[in-house]
Amino acid sequence: MKHNEAPIYRVLQPVVLSSDGQIYLPGAIVDLSHLTPDIRKRLVGRGLFETADGEPANIPAKLADGTPNPEAPATVPCSNCP
Amino acid sequence: MALPAGVSACNMCVQLMTATTWTDASDNMTVVSPPAQTRASGEAYVFGEDTAVIGVGKRAPMDVTVRGVWVAGTTDPFYNVYLAHTTPCGAMVAVRWGPDGCTTDKDVFYTSTTKSEVVSLTFPGGDAGSADIIMYEFIVRTPDVTRAAWA
Numbered sequence: 001m002k003h004n005e006a007p008i009y010r011v012l013q014p015v016v017l018s019s020d021g022q023i024y025l026p027g028a029i030v031d032l033s034h035l036t037p038d039i040r041k042r043l044v045g046r047g048l049f050e051t052a053d054g055e056p057a058n059i060p061a062k063l064a065d066g067t068p069n070p071e072a073p074a075t076v077p078c079s080n081c082p
Numbered sequence: 083m084a085l086p087a088g089v090s091a092c093n094m095c096v097q098l099m100t101a102t103t104w105t106d107a108s109d110n111m112t113v114v115s116p117p118a119q120t121r122a123s124g125e126a127y128v129f130g131e132d133t134a135v136i137g138v139g140k141r142a143p144m145d146v147t148v149r150g151v152w153v154a155g156t157t158d159p160f161y162n163v164y165l166a167h168t169t170p171c172g173a174m175v176a177v178r179w180g181p182d183g184c185t186t187d188k189d190v191f192y193t194s195t196t197k198s199e200v201v202s203l204t205f206p207g208g209d210a211g212s213a214d215i216i217m218y219e220f221i222v223r224t225p226d227v228t229r230a231a232w233a
Contacts, residue, residue, distance in 0.1 A: 014230035
């Protein structure tokens with residue numbers, strides 16, 4: 001999946017999601033699909049969120065037998081990808 | 083230099099949480115008194131100087147005062163506050179308010195969602211010679227108030 005296709009973000013400051021009214025603290029992964037791309041971009045610009053749709057890139061690739069590969073280097077997802 | 087836009091309480095919203103869900107109470111609430119939080123401080127004076135030696139300590143709990151329009155029945159926010167206040171050893175009533183509204187891009191402040199206790203409840207009362215709306219008031223004591231952003 002390309003970055004920014006899924007509106008999944010990591011919380012950087014305490015936020016209240018208007019979709020459910022609940023409070024989310026820094027570190028939480030949230031779905032901002034209820035917001036327009038323009039609003040999401042603005043909230044990222046305010047430092048409230050960072051994109052997390054590259055989150056699987058942080059997980060080392062699995063071995064051939066499907067078990068996790070502890071030696072595989074983790075890659076950091078790009079931030080503010082176009 | 084441009085003047086700041088400034089914000090009045092015209093669009094302010096107030097929400098309460100008595101269990102795990104926030105409920106909007108803006109249609110009943112009239113006032114949220116801005117709480118102040120102090121930090122303990124100490125001082126000492128020495129003979130050789132004219133000013134004090136200052137020490138700082140912990141932040142004190144905060145009292146958030148909320149006033150609302152009383153309405154009879156069990157659906158009014160007063161009833162939930164009353165139930166929490168009369169629960170033996172207390173029950174939580176967290177307060178969340180957005181000075182400029184509870185919409186995307188606005189800021190909101192909320193009392194602790196683990197420790198917010200009603201420490202005072204002023205029941206509705208009246209004066210035969212008055213046409214004033216009957217109000218009630220409660221004070222929530224909390225260790226801290228957190229700022230969040232609506233998204």
